[in-house]
Each structure stands twice: as C-alpha cells, then as structure tokens.
Amino acid sequence: MLDAGFLFPPVNGRTHEVCGAGVYVFAFALMAQRGGYALWVREEWDTRQINPIGFAGFTEPSDVTVCNTSGQTETLAVAEEALRSAAVSLVVMTLNKPVGLTEGRRLQLAAREGKSTGLAIIPEGLGSNAAETRWRCTPVFDPGAASHDSTLQKWELIKNKSGTCGAWYVRWDPAARRIVMVPPPGKRAGFAPLPG
Amino acid sequence: MFDGIRRRVVSLWFPRLASERVLRRCPVDGPFALTLKQQNANRIYCLNTAASEQGLHPGMAYADARAFCPDLQSGAAEPEQDQLFLRLLCRWAARYCPWVGAEGTDGLVLDITGAAHLFGGEEAMLADMRMRLMRAGLSVQAGLADTRGAAWALAHYGEGIAPTGETLPSLKHLPIAALRIDEQISVTLQRLGVRSIGDLVDAARAPLNRRFGPALLRRLDQALGTEPEAISPQAPPPHYAVRMTLPEPIGLLSDVMTGAERLLLPLCDKLKSHEKGARELHLTLRRVDQGHQQVELRLARPLRDPQRILPLFERGLNEIDAGFGIDMLRLEATQVESLPVQQSSHVSDGGKDKLDDLISRLGTRIGLENIQRFLPADSHIPERSFIIAPAAYSEPARGWRSLKSRPLILFPPEPIAASGARPPKRFRWRRMSLATGRATGPERIAPEWWLEDDNWRSGLRDYWRVETIQGRRLWLFYTPQNPGWFVQGEFT
Numbered sequence: 001m002l003d004a005g006f007l008f009p010p011v012n013g014r015t016h017e018v019c020g021a022g023v024y025v026f027a028f029a030l031m032a033q034r035g036g037y038a039l040w041v042r043e044e045w046d047t048r049q050i051n052p053i054g055f056a057g058f059t060e061p062s063d064v065t066v067c068n069t070s071g072q073t074e075t076l077a078v079a080e081e082a083l084r085s086a087a088v089s090l091v092v093m094t095l096n097k098p099v100g101l102t103e104g105r106r107l108q109l110a111a112r113e114g115k116s117t118g119l120a121i122i123p124e125g126l127g128s129n130a131a132e133t134r135w136r137c138t139p140v141f142d143p144g145a146a147s148h149d150s151t152l153q154k155w156e157l158i159k160n161k162s163g164t165c166g167a168w169y170v171r172w173d174p175a176a177r178r179i180v181m182v183p184p185p186g187k188r189a190g191f192a193p194l195p196g
Numbered sequence: 197m198f199d200g201i202r203r204r205v206v207s208l209w210f211p212r213l214a215s216e217r218v219l220r221r222c223p224v225d226g227p228f229a230l231t232l233k234q235q236n237a238n239r240i241y242c243l244n245t246a247a248s249e250q251g252l253h254p255g256m257a258y259a260d261a262r263a264f265c266p267d268l269q270s271g272a273a274e275p276e277q278d279q280l281f282l283r284l285l286c287r288w289a290a291r292y293c294p295w296v297g298a299e300g301t302d303g304l305v306l307d308i309t310g311a312a313h314l315f316g317g318e319e320a321m322l323a324d325m326r327m328r329l330m331r332a333g334l335s336v337q338a339g340l341a342d343t344r345g346a347a348w349a350l351a352h353y354g355e356g357i358a359p360t361g362e363t364l365p366s367l368k369h370l371p372i373a374a375l376r377i378d379e380q381i382s383v384t385l386q387r388l389g390v391r392s393i394g395d396l397v398d399a400a401r402a403p404l405n406r407r408f409g410p411a412l413l414r415r416l417d418q419a420l421g422t423e424p425e426a427i428s429p430q431a432p433p434p435h436y437a438v439r440m441t442l443p444e445p446i447g448l449l450s451d452v453m454t455g456a457e458r459l460l461l462p463l464c465d466k467l468k469s470h471e472k473g474a475r476e477l478h479l480t481l482r483r484v485d486q487g488h489q490q491v492e493l494r495l496a497r498p499l500r501d502p503q504r505i506l507p508l509f510e511r512g513l514n515e516i517d518a519g520f521g522i523d524m525l526r527l528e529a530t531q532v533e534s535l536p537v538q539q540s541s542h543v544s545d546g547g548k549d550k551l552d553d554l555i556s557r558l559g560t561r562i563g564l565e566n567i568q569r570f571l572p573a574d575s576h577i578p579e580r581s582f583i584i585a586p587a588a589y590s591e592p593a594r595g596w597r598s599l600k601s602r603p604l605i606l607f608p609p610e611p612i613a614a615s616g617a618r619p620p621k622r623f624r625w626r627r628m629s630l631a632t633g634r635a636t637g638p639e640r641i642a643p644e645w646w647l648e649d650d651n652w653r654s655g656l657r658d659y660w661r662v663e664t665i666q667g668r669r670l671w672l673f674y675t676p677q678n679p680g681w682f683v684q685g686e687f688t
Contacts, residue, residue, distance in 0.1 A: 063592070150663070
C-alpha cells in the first residue's frame with residue numbers, strides 16, 4: 001500500500017544522501033530496487049563489514065563489488081568514475097567528512113552522465129548542498145510485530161531539491177523483496193506508548 | 197631419405213647439469229649435492245665430481261649421504277629452473293647449426309649436416325663445443341654419428357665420433373643400455389647373454405620381437421639408421437612484445453595514444469593466434485635523453501581486444517613526462533592467460549564486460565587487490581561464512597543460503613557490561629543507554645576447533661538478536677565458558 005507521496009526510490013541519475021542508524025536497509029533496499037550491479041566504496045580502515053549472508057535477502061551478493069580506498073578523496077574519485085562509467089546501476093559510498101560543494105556537484109554530473117544512482121552514507125548533520133535528497137533512517141521498536149524479525153523503520157526525507165519532504169514508517173518485505181509502507185505505530189490497536 | 201649427403205648428428209649429454217647450474221652462481225669447494233624430495237624422503241638428485249669421488253650416487257637417501265660424507269654441502273633441486281637452463285643451452289647451441297632439440301631433461305641433440313666445415317671439421321667443432329662449455333663450467337659428454345640413436349649411445353657410453361657410414365662398427369662394443377631402452381629390458385637381455393649391441397645385431401630378430409615387443413628393435417634400427425628419426429628443433433616460446441622506433445620525437449598525448457594503438461593491434465593479433473589474453477601490460481616509452489618511462493596496466497580480465505585495452509592506458513599516459521619527446525615505444529604483455537576463442541552470442545551478458553573494464557580502470561587508481569567481491573563459504577562462524585576475494589582474480593559465485601537470520605553488518609566484538617546467561621535488561625553500548633525490548637535466542641555456535649582463531653579463545657558463543665526499545669536491533673553474544681557479553685553486529 002504505497003502512498004502516492006512516498007518518494008522511494010529516489011530519482012535515478014542523481015546522488016542522494018542518507019544518515020541515521022538504519023542506512024544499511026535503505027542502501028540494500030535501493031540496491032534491490034535498482035537491480036544490476038552495485039559498487040560499495042568504503043575506506044579500508046573501517047571495521048564495519050557488510051555481511052553478504054545478511055543482505056542476501058535483499059539482493060544477490062555476487063552482484064556487489066567492494067572497493068577499499070585509502071581515504072575520502074579516493075572514495076570520491078572512485079565513486080565519480082564508477083557513476084560515469086554506466087557499468088553499475090548504484091554506487092554506495094561511506095563518507096566521514098563533510099563534502100564540499102564542488103565534489104558534490106561533480107558526483108551529480110557523473111551520475112547524470114552515466115544514468116546511475118549515487119548514494120552517500122553520511123554522519124548525521126554532515127551533508128553537501130549538492131545532494132538531490134537527504135534521508136534520515138531510524139529503526140523503530142515494534143512491540144506489535146508478530147514475527148521476531150521486524151524491520152520497522154522511520155524514514156524521514158529531510159531535504160528534497162525537487163519536491164516536498166515527509167516521513168514514513170516502512171518495513172522490508174522479504175517475500176516481495178521491496179519496501180512496504182505501514183501505518184505509524186501509534187495508530188495501531190493494542191499499542192502502548194513508548195516508555196520515556 | 198638419402199640425398200647424397202649423410203646426416204651427421206651430435207648428441208651432448210650434461211651428466212651434472214643441475215648441480216653445475218647452481219654452482220655456476222655460487223661455487224663451493226668440496227662435495228656438493230642437490231636433493232629432491234621423492235616419496236617423503238630427501239634423495240640425492242645431482243652431485244658434483246668431488247661428491248661422486250666420495251662414493252655418493254644419485255638416488256641414495258640424503259641421510260645416508262650425510263653419514264658417508266659429513267662435510268657434504270647441499271641445496272634443494274629445482275627441476276623447472278634446470279629446464280629453463282636447458283632451453284638457454286638450446287639457444288646457445290644454435291650457433292653451430294639451426295636444428296637443435298632437447299634430448300630428455302639433460303641433453304641436447306644437434307643436426308650438424310653440412311655445418312661442420314664452418315668450424316674446421318667435426319673434430320674441431322666438438323673441441324670448440326667442449327671448450328666453450330667447459331668455460332661455462334659445464335661438464336659434457338659428446339657423441340657424433342650418422343643417427344640420433346647412435347650419437348646418444350656414444351655420448352652416454354664412450355665418447356667419440358663414429359665416421360660416416362661406420363655406425364655399426366663403432367657401436368658394436370657398447371652395452372645394450374646404450375640403445376635408450378628400459379632398464380628392465382636391458383637387464384633381461386643381459387641375463388640371456390646379450391651384453392653388447394653387437395650381440396643383439398647377431399641375434400635372430402623374430403624371437404626378440406616376440407619376447408620384448410617392437411620397442412627394442414625399433415631402438416636398434418633407429419641407432420643403425422634403418423629407421424629414420426627426426427630432430428625437431430624447439431620452437432622458442434611466443435614472445436608477446438612489440439616495439440616502434442620513431443623518426444621524429446613525439447610529445448602530445450594523442451600522438452602517444454596513436455602509437456600505443458598501433459602497437460596494440462599486432463600484439464592483440466598475436467595473442468589471438470595463440471588463444472591468449474593479456475593480464476598485465478607494460479608500455480615503455482624511451483625519451484630522447486635516453487630516460488625511460490613506464491606505464492603498467494593490470495587488467496581485471498584477460499583481454500585481447502585493442503578497443504577495450506587502449507582507453508585504459510589513458511590515465512597512466514597522462515602522468516608521463518615526455519621531456520624533449522619520445523622516440524621509442526615498446527609494449528609487452530608481461531602476463532598472459534589462456535583465453536579460448538568463444539562463440540559470440542547476440543545475447544548480452546548484462547554489462548559484465550563494462551563492469552570488468554570499470555574494475556580495471558579503478559584498479560589502475562587504487563590497486564586491483566583493493567577491489568573485492570564476496571564468495572560463499574561453508575562455515576557457521578559468522579565472520580568466516582563468506583570469503584572476500586579480489587574481484588579481478590575470482591569468478592562471481594551464486595548459491596548464498598542463510599538458514600538463520602544474520603545481521604547486515606558485522607564488526608569486531610565490542611564488550612558491554614552485563615552478566616548472566618540472559619540478555620541484560622539495560623546496557624550501555626557506544627555511549628548509548630539501551631533497554632532490551634525483545635530478545636530472540638540463543639543460537640549456540642561452537643568454535644571450529646580444527647582452525648586456530650584468537651577471536652574464539654573464549655569458547656562457545658550464544659548469539660541473541662536483541663531488539664532495543666530505542667529501535668536499534670543488535671546481535672549480541674554471550675560466552676558461557678568465559679562469561680562476558682559482546683555486540684558483534686547490527687541488524688536493520
């Protein structure tokens with residue numbers, strides 16, 4: 001039951017930003033939505049490792065290629081080249097420092113040229129003005145979930161260059177392999193408000 | 197095939213090829229031996245003269261040899277290197293005649309028909325070979341005869357020259373083993389009283405054929421020249437390099453790219469004819485001032501398509517300083533892999549080629565080993581349930597199965613303050629206070645005892661999926677044998 005106002009997936013041929021604790025679901029859901037090959041650019045010192053067994057439910061792990069870079073400059077250069085090449089449909093990059101306007105703009109141009117999507121995973125509050133949209137994803141505890149593997153999240157669109165912002169409650173539907181919208185937890189029967 | 201000129205064949209035998217190859221590089225005094233591991237025992241493979249005089253022989257156990265000769269110095273044998281060395285000797289021997297072939301693993305055979313007079317006759321020619329090989333530090337035994345078999349026999353059993361047309365008289369007195377026959381056949385023949393080649397020639401052929409099969413008499417006929425035997429010169433291994441010297445120095449990037457393209461076309465044709473693909477290419481540019489600049493290119497896939505390789509050179513060539521101009525280009529495929537011709541299909545491969553080219557391009561920037569892909573692995577240990585392999589040197593593999601739900605990201609275990617076998621009600625992790633809303637578990641994973649792993653020193657692990665009231669869904673584990681709680685991953 002997708003709402004007409006639900007703006008996922010974000011528009012192709014641009015780069016987007018995402019922050020918060022639930023960024024990985026956003027990235028893999030976008031990967032599943034786009035199909036084709038994806039490139040995951042990370043810095044080599046980062047101890048967080050994406051787990052193919054974990055995201056096999058979202059997308060085929062053999063279609064994901066990982067690049068280890070020595071720093072943010074290299075990350076941006078690799079991402080730009082990959083976006084321009086049109087060989088991959090999605091480039092996910094993890095950034096740890098703020099991105100200048102020039103670099104952000106270059107990513108946009110590269111994505112437009114290669115007709116691919118860029119997604120930057122950024123720390124909270126560090127974005128570039130060049131990004132097309134910025135999302136904040138936070139996992140939400142779902143007391144009413146029957147299954148023990150709930151994936152309820154709150155996705156907020158906090159910046160949108162070409163449209164309105166908004167917030168939605170969503171979860172990943174593993175059978176349909178897509179993101180489905182759900183009513184907010186407060187609207188449901190038998191729901192106790194969150195403590196504190 | 198008698199054309200008025202009798203063939204003359206030289207056979208060279210290097211009885212100590214392997215040890216002398218090593219000793220050429222670092223000479224030692226006294227007995228020296230090379231050992232090779234055969235059937236779990238170190239055996240003597242090749243010795244020098246001093247060691248042979250001590251009574252050692254090839255094939256004896258190294259331990260025995262040490263007992264016989266305490267001051268024996270030894271090294272490990274490298275048969276592949278010996279073969280390369282023999283190939284070099286092949287090339288060297290081509291100074292005497294064009295027809296040079298390898299004879300087994302430690303000899304050469306040369307067809308010197310019509311070439312001997314250039315060196316002042318056969319005697320002088322052999323003397324010249326011996327002298328040059330002695331200078332190179334190789335001991336050699338040479339035989340010269342009308343046929344390959346006879347020359348081999350003379351080289352191995354009594355050096356000498358069999359004059360033209362007198363093959364049989366010169367071979368008569370040589371032992372049976374000089375016919376290049378099996379050890380077993382030669383022993384059996386000796387038991388029958390057939391000791392020399394002359395005895396064999398006098399024996400009746402039919403019973404011999406029945407008793408030993410056709411191989412024995414074929415060897416005899418080959419040695420005596422009644423059955424022909426060819427010498428096939430070794431073809432040099434294909435060399436994938438092309439060069440171009442320019443009359444006028446060039447310096448523009450577009451000109452150098454054009455030059456590279458002109459070199460690529462013949463190189464790729466050559467690769468195609470050998471069904472190979474280049475994996476690593478070196479483009480060397482020589483400047484007018486004799487300085488050398490090199491562009492190295494490593495590819496994510498073996499390729500031989502000039503249109504796909506050429507754009508990959510652009511980044512490297514951008515960084516080249518042309519100085520006063522470049523007047524020579526040399527392109528070499530330093531690493532080739534077999535790339536069989538495939539039937540082209542009209543079904544696209546879903547952009548796989550594009551992705552490979554992208555990996556090659558990114559590899560020139562950050563190194564091919566930094567571009568990785570996941571391969572499934574069969575293990576319950578979370579961090580070993582997949583393999584990270586360099587994308588350029590592995591094929592994507594499907595077949596991911598997850599029986600249990602696994603977190604999206606893993607990180608090295610981070611300890612939290614908690615006690616007890618049940619997940620804590622409240623805990624602090626990464627400076628956040630979290631409260632457990634729902635916990636699913638435990639899933640017990642035992643360490644793989646057959647592998648050493650420091651991270652699993654704490655023994656068994658009970659994994660829990662903990663959904664916190666604050667929203668984060670974490671993967672915790674408890675180690676009952678060494679109580680402690682850790683966070684190792686995060687679900688969505």
